[in-house]
Amino acid sequence: xxxxxxxxxxxxxxxxxxxxxxxxxxxxxxxxxxxxxxxxxxxxxxxxxxxxxxxxxxxxxxxxxxxxxxxxxxxxxxxxxxxxxxxxxxxxxxxxxxxxxxxxxxxxxxxxxxxxxxxxxxxxxxxxxxxxxxxxxxxxxxxxxxxxxxxxxxxxxxxxxxxxxxxxxxxxxxxxxxxxxxxxxxxxxxxxxxxxxxxxxxxxxxxxxxxxxxxxxxxxxxxxxxxxxxxxxxxxxxxxxxxxxxxxxxxxxxxxxxxxxxxxxxxxxxxxxxxxxxxxxxxxxxxxxxxxxxxxxxxxxxxxxxxxxxxxxxxxxxxxxxxxxxxxxxxxxxxxxxx
Amino acid sequence: xxxxxxxxxxxxxxxxxxxxxxxxxxxxxxxxxxxxxxxxxxxxxxxxxxxxxxxxxxxxxxxxxxxxxxxxxxxxxxxxxxxxxxxxxxxxxxxxxxxxxxxxxxxxxxxxxxxxxxxxxxxxxxxxxxxxxxxxxxxxxxxxxxxxxxxxxxxxxxxxxxxxxxxxxxxxxxxxxxxxxxxxxxxxxxxxxxxxxxxxxxxxxxxxxxxxxxxxxxxxxxxxxxxxxxxxxxxxxxxxxxxxxxxxxxxxxxxxxxxxxxxxxxxxxxxxxxxxxxxxxxxxxxxxxxxxxxxxxxxxxxxxxxxxxxxxxxxxxxxxxxxxxxxxxxxxxxxxxxxxxxxxxxxxxxxxxxxxxxxxxxxxxxxxxxxxxxxxxxxxxxxxxxxxxxxxxxxxxxxxxxxxxxxxxxxxxxxxxx
Ligand SMILES: Cc1ncc(C[n+]2csc(CCOP(=O)(O)OP(=O)(O)O)c2C)c(N)n1
Ligand code: SF4
Ligand SMILES: [Mg+2]
Numbered sequence: 001x002x003x004x005x006x007x008x009x010x011x012x013x014x015x016x017x018x019x020x021x022x023x024x025x026x027x028x029x030x031x032x033x034x035x036x037x038x039x040x041x042x043x044x045x046x047x048x049x050x051x052x053x054x055x056x057x058x059x060x061x062x063x064x065x066x067x068x069x070x071x072x073x074x075x076x077x078x079x080x081x082x083x084x085x086x087x088x089x090x091x092x093x094x095x096x097x098x099x100x101x102x103x104x105x106x107x108x109x110x111x112x113x114x115x116x117x118x119x120x121x122x123x124x125x126x127x128x129x130x131x132x133x134x135x136x137x138x139x140x141x142x143x144x145x146x147x148x149x150x151x152x153x154x155x156x157x158x159x160x161x162x163x164x165x166x167x168x169x170x171x172x173x174x175x176x177x178x179x180x181x182x183x184x185x186x187x188x189x190x191x192x193x194x195x196x197x198x199x200x201x202x203x204x205x206x207x208x209x210x211x212x213x214x215x216x217x218x219x220x221x222x223x224x225x226x227x228x229x230x231x232x233x234x235x236x237x238x239x240x241x242x243x244x245x246x247x248x249x250x251x252x253x254x255x256x257x258x259x260x261x262x263x264x265x266x267x268x269x270x271x272x273x274x275x276x277x278x279x280x281x282x283x284x285x286x287x288x289x290x291x292x293x294x295x296x297x298x299x300x301x302x303x304x305x306x307x308x309x310x311x312x313x314x315x316x317x318x319x320x321x322x323x324x325x326x327x328x329x330x331x332x333x334x335x336x337x338x339x
Numbered sequence: 340x341x342x343x344x345x346x347x348x349x350x351x352x353x354x355x356x357x358x359x360x361x362x363x364x365x366x367x368x369x370x371x372x373x374x375x376x377x378x379x380x381x382x383x384x385x386x387x388x389x390x391x392x393x394x395x396x397x398x399x400x401x402x403x404x405x406x407x408x409x410x411x412x413x414x415x416x417x418x419x420x421x422x423x424x425x426x427x428x429x430x431x432x433x434x435x436x437x438x439x440x441x442x443x444x445x446x447x448x449x450x451x452x453x454x455x456x457x458x459x460x461x462x463x464x465x466x467x468x469x470x471x472x473x474x475x476x477x478x479x480x481x482x483x484x485x486x487x488x489x490x491x492x493x494x495x496x497x498x499x500x501x502x503x504x505x506x507x508x509x510x511x512x513x514x515x516x517x518x519x520x521x522x523x524x525x526x527x528x529x530x531x532x533x534x535x536x537x538x539x540x541x542x543x544x545x546x547x548x549x550x551x552x553x554x555x556x557x558x559x560x561x562x563x564x565x566x567x568x569x570x571x572x573x574x575x576x577x578x579x580x581x582x583x584x585x586x587x588x589x590x591x592x593x594x595x596x597x598x599x600x601x602x603x604x605x606x607x608x609x610x611x612x613x614x615x616x617x618x619x620x621x622x623x624x625x626x627x628x629x630x631x632x633x634x635x636x637x638x639x640x641x642x643x644x645x646x647x648x649x650x651x652x653x654x655x656x657x658x659x660x661x662x663x664x665x666x667x668x669x670x671x672x673x674x675x676x677x678x679x680x681x682x683x684x685x686x687x688x689x690x691x692x693x694x695x696x697x698x699x700x701x702x703x704x705x706x707x708x709x710x711x712x713x714x715x716x717x718x719x720x721x722x723x724x725x726x727x728x729x730x731x732x733x734x735x736x737x738x739x740x741x742x743x744x745x746x747x748x749x750x751x752x753x754x755x756x757x
Contacts, residue, residue: 073538090546098536100409101545102432106402113406116390120360147395
C-alpha cells in the first residue's frame with residue numbers, strides 16, 4: 001500500500017453550512033490535488049456534461065488523483081455511457097490522458113488487454129484504469145469485470161454510480177434503488193417506481209473475489225476520494241472503486257444540489273463509504289450526523305411519490321435499507337456516533 | 340522444418356513464430372487445441388515477451404485484444420461457431436477501429452441445433468464485419484497464411500481472420516513445413532501502429548462519429564479492403580521468395596483455364612474435389628476448379644478474369660443464407676453479372692456431413708447437364724424432409740424438427756437396411 005499520511009484520513013475540517021471538507025487548515029502536501037495549481041486537469045473544460053453532473057466531477061477528481069499518483073503514466077479505457085459521450089464529441093476531446101472507448105460492456109477486458117500489452121512490453125510504469133457507469137459495470141459489463149477480478153489483472157476499475165442508464169434517457173439498471181422513478185420504472189400503480197429487488201452490491205461482489213483493494217467514495221468528500229484513488233494506484237492487481245455521482249437530469253435534482261445530495265446519501269446510510277483489502281473490510285467512514293432518508297429523498301423528483309402518505313411503505317423500506325447498512329457496516333459510533 | 344503434426348499444433352507454431360505479444364482466448368471446439376498449445380508455449384517461456392490471458396468469454400477475449408492492440412501489442416485470438424457469435428459486437432468494433440488483430444476461425448456450424456462439426460456458418464456470420472477473411476485448403480496453407488495475415492493486418496491496420504475447416508484441418512495430422520524463425524523475422528517486421536495509446540502522446544480513440552463523417556469512414560474501410568486486393572498477391576509473392584512456397588493469394592486455379600465447367604469453392608474440400616475432377620477429365624469432360632482464398636475482400640476482377648471463358652460455373656459451399664440461398668454463389672454471380680455464364684449453386688457439407696468422391700461426381704454431372712435445382716442441396720435426404728413436412732401438416736403439436744429428424748434418420752436408415 002502507498003504510504004498515505006494518517007492526517008489525510010483523520011483530519012476533518014468542515015465548512016459550516018455546506019459541510020464540505022476544507023483545504024485551508026491542512027499542510028500544503030495534504031491538500032487536495034484539485035487545490036494545486038499544477039494539477040493535471042485530466043478532464044478538461046469544454047466537455048458536454050449537464051450542469052452539476054456528478055459523474056464529470058467524480059471522473060475529474062479520480063483521474064487527476066491517479067495521474068498524480070502515476071506521474072501521468074496512465075491509460076484509460078472507458079465504457080459507453082454519459083462519461084464517454086460528453087467527453088469526446090469528436091474531433092474534440094476533453095481527455096488529457098490516452099483514452100480508448102470500445103464498447104458498452106467490455107471496458108474491464110479492454111483495460112486488461114492494455115495492462116497485458118504494457119506487461120509484455122516491459123512498461124510496468126504505465127498504469128491502467130478502466131471506467132464506466134453503473135450500467136456498464138453491474139449489468140452488461142459484469143462478466144468482463146468479474147473475469148478481470150478473477151485474473152487479478154493490474155487494472156483499477158472505477159464505476160461512476162448514478163443509479164440508472166442515463167445516457168439512453170434514464171432507464172433502470174440493477175443499481176437503481178427501490179421505488180426510484182426511471183423511464184422504465186414509472187411511478188404508476190400500487191408500488192410506484194422501481195421494484196425492491198434483492199439488490200446487487202458490486203463492491204461486496206468485488207470483495208468476494210478477494211482482490212487487493214475495494215472502496216466506495218462519493219463526490220462530496222474530495223479528500224477521501226483522492227485518498228482512495230491514490231491508495232489504489234499504490235497497489236498492483238485488480239482494484240475496484242465505486243463513486244457515488246448524483247445526476248441532476250436523471251434524478252430530477254437541482255444542479256447546485258449535487259454535492260449536498262451525495263453527502264446526504266452517505267449520511268443517511270444508503271451509500272456506505274467503505275474500504276476493503278483482500279476481501280476484508282479495513283475501514284468505514286463513520287456517519288457524522290445521521291440523517292433520515294427522507295431528507296435525502298426530498299431533494300430528488302425521482303422519489304417524489306415516496307414522500308406521499310399513500311406510499312409510506314416505500315419510505316419505510318428505504319429507511320430499513322439505510323438502517324441495515326448502518327448496523328452491518330457499523331457506520332455510527334457506539335457512543336452516539338455523531339459529532 | 341518438416342514435421343508430421345496436427346493442424347492446430349502447426350498453427351500454434353506459426354503464430355508463435357510471429358512473435359505475438361498478447362494472446363487472449365476462450366475455449367471452443369474445434370479451436371481448443373490451437374490455444375492450448377499456445378498457452379503451453381507461453382507458460383514454458385517458448386514465446387518471449389508474450390502475455391496469455393485466460394478470459395471469461397469470447398467477448399472478453401476479443402475485447403482484451405482490442406485493448407492490447409490499441410496499446411501497440413501484436414495480438415492474437417482464435418474461436419469457432421458460437422464463440423464467434425458471442426464476440427460479434429467486438430468483431431465489428433475491432434475492424435471499425437482499424438486494429439490489426441489476427442484471429443483463427445476453426446470453422447464450425449452454428450446452432451441451434453447445436454453441432455460441433457465443420458461448415459462455414461461462423462465465418463459467414465461475420466462476412467460484412469470489415470475483417471479480411473482468408474480461407475485455407477491445407478495445414479501447410481494454414482501455417483503460411485497466418486504468417487502473411489499478421490503482415491497484411493499491420494500494413495493495412497485491419498483485422499484478419501484465417502478460416503480453416505474445423506476437424507478436417509484443425510484435428511488432422513499431416514506433413515507440414517514449419518518455417519525457421521529467421522525466415523519469419525525476415526518477412527514480418529515489428530508492429531508499427533498508426534495510432535497507439537501512449538502516455539507520452541495522449542490520444543482519444545473510439546470516439547463517436549455522426550452522419551457528417553460516417554459515410555467517409557465506411558468508404559475508407561471498403562477502400563482498404565480494395566487495397567488488400569493488390570497487397571494479398573504481392574505478399575504471397577514476397578512469401579514465396581523467402582519460403583519457396585506458393586501460398587496465399589486471392590484465388591488458386593486447379594486447371595480451370597479453358598475448362599467448359601469450373602467448380603468454385605473454398606477451404607479444404609478442394610482436396611477431395613481435385614481427385615474427382617482429375618477422374619472426370621480423364622473421362623474426357625472439360626472441367627476444372629477455382630478456389631477462392633480471399634473471401635473478404637472478394638476478388639471480383641480476378642474471378643472475372645479466370646472464369647470469363649467458362650460455359651458454366653458450379654459453386655459449392657458449406658453455408659446457407661437461409662431464405663436466400665448460397666452466399667458464395669451470390670457473391671460470384673455479382674462478379675460475373677456481365678458474362679453469359681450459368682452459375683449453379685450447390686450447398687453441402689453442412690454441420691459436418693461428409694463430402695465423398697462419389698457424391699461429388701454425381702453432383703458435378705448434374706451441374707454439367709444444367710439440371711440443378713436453385714439452390715441445390717447436396718446429398719440431402721428428401722424422404723426425411725417429406726416425413727417431417729407431412730407430420731406438420733397432420734398435427735399442430737408436431738414437436739421439435741431437430742429431434743423428429745434424428746428419430747427419422749434412425750427409422751429410415753433401419754428400413755433401408757432391411
Ligand atoms: C450492447 C449495447 N447495448 C445497449 C447500448 C445502449 N447504451 C449506451 S449507454 C447506455 C447506458 C449507460 O448507462 P451507465 O453505464 O449507467 O452510464 P451512464 O450513462 O449512466 O453514466 C446504454 C443502455 C449500447 N451502447 N450497447
Ligand atoms: S445525464 Fe446525468 S450523468 Fe449524464 S451528463 Fe447529464 S448529469 Fe451527467
Ligand atoms: Mg448510470
